[in-house]
Amino acid sequence: MADNAARTPLMAGNWKMNVNHVEAVHLLQKLSWTLQDKKHDFERVEVAVLPPFTDIRSVQTLVDGDRMKIVYGAQDVSEHDAGAYTGDISAAMLTKLGCTYVLAGHSERRQYHHEDDALVNAKATKALAAGLVPIVCVGEGLEVRKADGHVEHCLGQVDGALAGLKPDDVRKIVIAYEPVWAIGTGEVATPEDAQEVCAAIRGRLEEISPAVADSVRILYGGSVKMSSAGGIMAQPDVDGCLVGGASLQVDEFAGICRYLDLQLGYSS
Numbered sequence: 446m447a448d449n450a451a452r453t454p455l456m457a458g459n460w461k462m463n464v465n466h467v468e469a470v471h472l473l474q475k476l477s478w479t480l481q482d483k484k485h486d487f488e489r490v491e492v493a494v495l496p497p498f499t500d501i502r503s504v505q506t507l508v509d510g511d512r513m514k515i516v517y518g519a520q521d522v523s524e525h526d527a528g529a530y531t532g533d534i535s536a537a538m539l540t541k542l543g544c545t546y547v548l549a550g551h552s553e554r555r556q557y558h559h560e561d562d563a564l565v566n567a568k569a570t571k572a573l574a575a576g577l578v579p580i581v582c583v584g585e586g587l588e589v590r591k592a593d594g595h596v597e598h599c600l601g602q603v604d605g606a607l608a609g610l611k612p613d614d615v616r617k618i619v620i621a622y623e624p625v626w627a628i629g630t631g632e633v634a635t636p637e638d639a640q641e642v643c644a645a646i647r648g649r650l651e652e653i654s655p656a657v658a659d660s661v662r663i664l665y666g667g668s669v670k671m672s673s674a675g676g677i678m679a680q681p682d683v684d685g686c687l688v689g690g691a692s693l694q695v696d697e698f699a700g701i702c703r704y705l706d707l708q709l710g711y712s713s
């Protein structure tokens with residue numbers, strides 16, 4: 446089993462299609478003040494926000510201006526470099542906006558925009574080439590879970606997303622396990638459910654190399670709340686959370702980011 450002490454936990458807030466650029470400034474400012482008040486150690490737990498494209502320039506200006514330690518990224522990226530791709534946003538544009546992370550293959554993109562593993566692989570490849578860290582999302586639907594096919598399904602998505610990538614590139618990637626039946630439903634996976642799939646993904650990474658398995662952070666996402674974060678983060682193969690709805694509530698998301706303090710009994 447890989448040693449997760451080597452991997453800095455990452456709490457990433459996926460704001461999805463919520464919060465305009467004015468609201469984004471207020472939300473991010475409040476999150477920053479809240480974490481600052483609680484003396485959050487960003488070296489101990491990394492905090493990222495993933496706003497809609499229209500907010501990123503405002504987020505960049507605030508993060509740079511206030512020298513915030515919160516990092517940020519985008520929720521999607523084009524598989525193309527540049528050109529006649531109406532509506533697309535290129536990886537280079539996101540790099541220019543100071544993004545650190547970009548989601549690839551979120552279940553809502555797979556569902557509503559018919560993104561398949563090959564497209565996710567192309568997006569992750571473009572993100573890496575532009576110096577971004579792709580957060581590759583995998584996860585099964587309820588029917589697959591009921592048929593006990595969830596591990597095989599997620600490993601197939603991991604294989605598809607990582608196809609053709611060099612081990613040194615794979616080491617840079619973050620993988621997020623987000624069971625679709627837990628997204629937005631309030632049905633958070635149990636820590637054991639999360640660990641089962643994250644451990645299987647870790648095992649698949651071990652097949653590439655122990656160094657890859659040790660480097661890649663594997664997140665859990667799906668109805669994470671302050672009350673569930675500690676149990677999920679106690680799992681050896683879970684290195685963070687990808688948080689949707691709760692990331693729009695500052696105190697809840699700050700509490701998720703401060704799961705270590707809460708485990709030690711500090712006030713929320």
Ligand SMILES: O=C(CO)COP(=O)(O)O
Pocket residue numbers: 459551623627628629630631666667668669687688689690691
């Ligand atoms: O999709 C998710 C994060 O990317 C999870 O969303 P919820 O936390 O709202 O279930």
